[in-house]
Amino acid sequence: MLAPWTDKFYKIPDSDLAIYNKVLPAESPLLDALELIDWTALDGQVRSFYCEKYGQPAILPLIMLKLEFLSFFYRLSDAKVIERCQTDLLFRWFLQVPIGSPLPNSSSLTRFRGRLGAEGFKKVFDQLISSAREQDLLKDRLRLKDASHVLANVAIPTTLNLLAQLRNRMLDIVRQIDQQSAIGFEIKAEQVRLETAQAEVEVKLQSRLELVIDILKWLQEQPPEPPSPKCGSLWKKLAAIRHLAEKIVRDCQQPSQGDRTLSVVDSDARRGMHGNFYEGYMVDVMMDAESQLITEVEVIPANGAEANDTIHLIEMEQQTHGNQIEQISIDGCGFNGPMLRTLEDPAGLAVEVITPPAAREKTAGFAASEFQLNEDKTRVTCPGGQVSGKAWFKKEKPHSRFFNFGKKRCLACPLLSQCHPKMKETSRWGRQVNKNEYEHEYERARQKSMTAEYERVRREHPAIERKINEIVRHHGGRRARYWGLNKVKIQQIMTCFAINVKRMLKLLKGEVHALCMQ
Secondary structure, eight states, X not given: OOOTTSTGGGOOOHHHHHHHHHHSOSOOHHHHHHHHSOHHHHHHHHHTTSOXXXXXXXXXXXXXXXXXXXXXXXXXXXXXXXXXXXHOHHHHHHHTOOTTOOOOOHHHHHHHHHHHHHHHHXXXXXXXXXXXXXXXXXOXXXXXXXXXXXXXXXXXXXXXXXXXXXXXXXXHHHHHHOHHXXXXXXXXXXXXXXXXXXXXXXXXXXXXXXXXXXXXXXXXXXXXXXXXXXGHHHHHHHXXXXXXXXXXXXXXXXXXXXXXXXXXXXTTOEEEEESEEEEEEEEEEEEETXXXXXXXXXXXXTTSOHXXXXXHHHHHHHHHHXXXXXXXXXXXXXXXXXXXXXXXXXXXXXXXXXXXXXXXXXXXSSOGGGSEEOTTSSOEEOTTSOXXXXXXXXXXXXXXXXXXXXXXXXXXXXXXXXXXXXXXXXXXXXXXXXXXXXXXXXXXXXXXXTSHHHHHHXXXXXXXXXXXXXXXXXXXXXXXXXXXXXXXXXXXXXXXXXXXXXXXXXXXXXXXXXXXXX
């Protein structure tokens, strides 16, 4: 008898081949994918996360990867994809398994995702892009980048309910360590509830926060190491809930600090704005303009910095594939000084950025660019030859320096009407000038926006918006399937993987016109 789950166990007998040959359709995307995609290379990436020396043989990693692919290609749940594979011979042929062979249950897919994690699925995604490069489908002339929002798979509670959820989760851990302590905290929780039943919301919040802090102190007093190896899993949960509780307590005590934890169920979800406020994540995608293959994908919290993530996307692709991207087209978020300087540095990433510039601030009088910084950048000289006071800063504008000119000098200046037409005798100061640290980068982007090259590139940009639409609408990427940043990242990586397979099949079969194939 063959050992289960081995390669020989899944060898298709001749009798099954005869049935497959009779019932399989003449054409199907799955048949094309089986033939044209290098699954052997993908199998090598997945197998690296398995230990084949010890224990019982695992379900073939490639079968698990194909099941995940089917799930995202056809928008099926774990249970539905297994159910479909039980009865659909086309699905079974794609898996390359005999007609009567057993298939893993749906819980195996959960364990498979846990085994690979976001890192493993990213390696699979990168391997597909490497295969596309080997087939000369990718060029490095231009990358298009855009992002969209992903709604968290949770109901966002009020702060009162958030504290109640946190308290209950903490008590679950306490109960497993010390039953008597848990009972004491439960009695205290009921007492708080009764005493504040008719109180104002602020009083209820404060009393429940104090109870959470008491439970947190008890958890913090527990030894850092488990008392026995059997408690290892429990101590990992203890460390996780303690970290979460410390974060939520800080959020409640310092409400103005931002980056608030919104849910105990999905502690990575954040509030951001994409048109309107929402709770969840942001999927950030970079695409090759010629082939329209997605070359990089990342997921960040809803309040993350999209401009900073652009740098990360380019660094990831160039480090993984050893290529040099020439240009990148971004929407308005690309008009960001630190990002422009980092990307366009000739000694660094050396990528030309094409982005719509923000409108200039309307200033009465001479523009800030007409005021010259001195050598140590502590003062500026105006067009009339006067020197300002020393630079000062605003907390909310860390990249800007502000310079004030004395009132008397400005009133006596013959250029006053041209420089500061709104100045009055009662004004406290003369002209104030704001010099941004990234003034040269912004000016270069503005000059670029007036060129024919800029217009040509921007005409290509809508292709990434259509690709984002395919991700969020046609493949269910708008809503998170899972809880937590890493699991949502797995969802978006596999969604982009499935979309790339679909695109590669069209390119390889010559069904679309692509500049990269000319």
